[in-house]
Amino acid sequence: MKISVIVTLKKEVLDPQGKVIQQTLNNMGIKNVNEVRQGKYFEIEINEKDPNKAKDSAEDICKKLLTNSIVENYKIIS
């Protein structure tokens, strides 16, 4: 089954890329943007029919490779 994961920087970590995007939006005349945080999105095809097992697998993948827990959070979204 297919699992989607979003990885984002933790709130307290400076996200320079997000900041540049926000500033650019402001410069483009879009003035109502206060903050942008940039993240990563993964689609993972797991060879598992049981959704709980697939989720456990995804958790493991996130912890071991997809994120660095010092600065990043992950969310399994489906």
Place this chain on the structure above:
Amino acid sequence: MKSTVIIFPGSNCDRDIANALQKYNFQNKMLWHNETELPKTDLVVLPGGFSYGDYLRTGSIAAKSKIITEVIKHSNKGGLVLGICNGFQILIETGLLPGILLRNKKLKFISKDVYVKVTNKNSKYFKEIKQKVLKWHIAHNEGNFFANKNIIKKLQDNDQIALKYCDASGGIKQDSNPNGSIENIAGILNEQKNILGMMPHPERAVNEDIYSNDGKFFFESLLT
């Protein structure tokens, strides 16, 4: 002293460091990352470059290489492990060194000469260095060292901060911080002081004719 330089796909400072090690009479061997055994060695070097094209996070894929298991065993036995630039990023991703290297604060790849101050004098790497300030080169996009307050305090208390960016006279100021690193940190050691990770490249400073010979002090200190 015997040294081993590990080569990953995308390493590009492997020959530079090998050249520098040989110049200072290290008996050096090159080793491909897919190997499962280290040769008899005192020092393992993870060189600079862009292992695996910096995919996912810098150093993250190389940190899962087969040989890394052996590098961890080597370090657990007290063996020396040196990571330069991408090698530092790999050491962080293996968990052998704490903290993280974020993108440079101003989002630019920085390639320039910097001054670094030796702030640790009791490790094998720096104990013989008389010069307090060294002129070395940096070339990186992710060298902005970050760690939470607890980790920084631990690094300070245990004398694990090895190098700090400074000005020509050794002043550690915001102006002399090229990439936004917390506390101007350019290199750190593990608690036991046998693992060193740093962003600057001493191997690029071993020839006066090219630009600087300040790398010499580092390799000579390591040899003694």
